[in-house]
Amino acid sequence: MVRTLYDTVDIEVLSTVDKISFALKEILLVKHFFKASLEFLPGEDAPRWKWTKEGAFTSKSAYSIMRDPGMRSTYYNQLWKTKAPLKVKVFFWTALLDRLLTRENMHHKGWTVQRECVLCQNNFETGLHLFAQCPFARYVWDGFFRPGANMQTGDKLSEIWLLNRQLLTMNYKDNWDTVWMAGTWNIWKMRCTVIFEGASADADEVIRKTIQDCKAWISFC
Numbered sequence: 353m354v355r356t357l358y359d360t361v362d363i364e365v366l367s368t369v370d371k372i373s374f375a376l377k378e379i380l381l382v383k384h385f386f387k388a389s390l391e392f393l394p395g396e397d398a399p400r401w402k403w404t405k406e407g408a409f410t411s412k413s414a415y416s417i418m419r420d421p422g423m424r425s426t427y428y429n430q431l432w433k434t435k436a437p438l439k440v441k442v443f444f445w446t447a448l449l450d451r452l453l454t455r456e457n458m459h460h461k462g463w464t465v466q467r468e469c470v471l472c473q474n475n476f477e478t479g480l481h482l483f484a485q486c487p488f489a490r491y492v493w494d495g496f497f498r499p500g501a502n503m504q505t506g507d508k509l510s511e512i513w514l515l516n517r518q519l520l521t522m523n524y525k526d527n528w529d530t531v532w533m534a535g536t537w538n539i540w541k542m543r544c545t546v547i548f549e550g551a552s553a554d555a556d557e558v559i560r561k562t563i564q565d566c567k568a569w570i571s572f573c
């Protein structure tokens with residue numbers, strides 16, 4: 353029906369159409385959710401639906417993940433308004449839900465992988481470790497905290513970001529979430545470069561790239 357009416361089912365194109373039906377408008381409200389729900393695994397050419405074990409879409413899984421209290425909190429709404437490219441927001445959101453393909457998550461999916469964090473070689477690579485507890489991540493975040501600020505920990509990344517927002521330097525007062533997103537994004541990119549290209553981990557480089565991204569996103573978005 354959508355294809356007949358609008359000549360496309362491309363969600364980006366549909367978002368720009370002037371007169372769309374009420375039903376389609378409702379559907380477009382969840383496009384971020386839809387995009388973040390697909391993942392591409394190496395060696396597979398079709399995307400997988402993230403919320404079922406088999407990777408196939410079921411409305412039950414979509415419903416239950418959307419009923420997740422976290423999804424409806426103001427923090428998640430705020431997240432979509434943050435100044436950052438869409439792909440980074442989707443990445444960050446996936447990290448908050450702990451659905452990134454970290455080594456621990458791959459291990460839990462039954463893959464044979466090394467489980468240690470490549471940035472410190474000292475702990476299993478969970479999202480919580482990689483982005484908040486790893487000495488590498490702590491060094492990166494220290495670059496953005498006010499002098500003497502002590503990063504507080506928690507059990508969930510979303511909790512940690514909220515707890516520590518106020519510790520970031522005033523330079524980014526109106527854009528704290530942009531800093532979290534850019535930092536998390538660049539830690540992940542560094543981790544991938546180390547794993548896939550054999551580079552050595554460079555925390556100062558992550559800080560530089562994070563500052564660069566923040567500046568670009570804040571002025572362009």
Ligand SMILES: [Zn+2]
Binds near residue numbers: 469470482
């Ligand atoms: Zn580590």
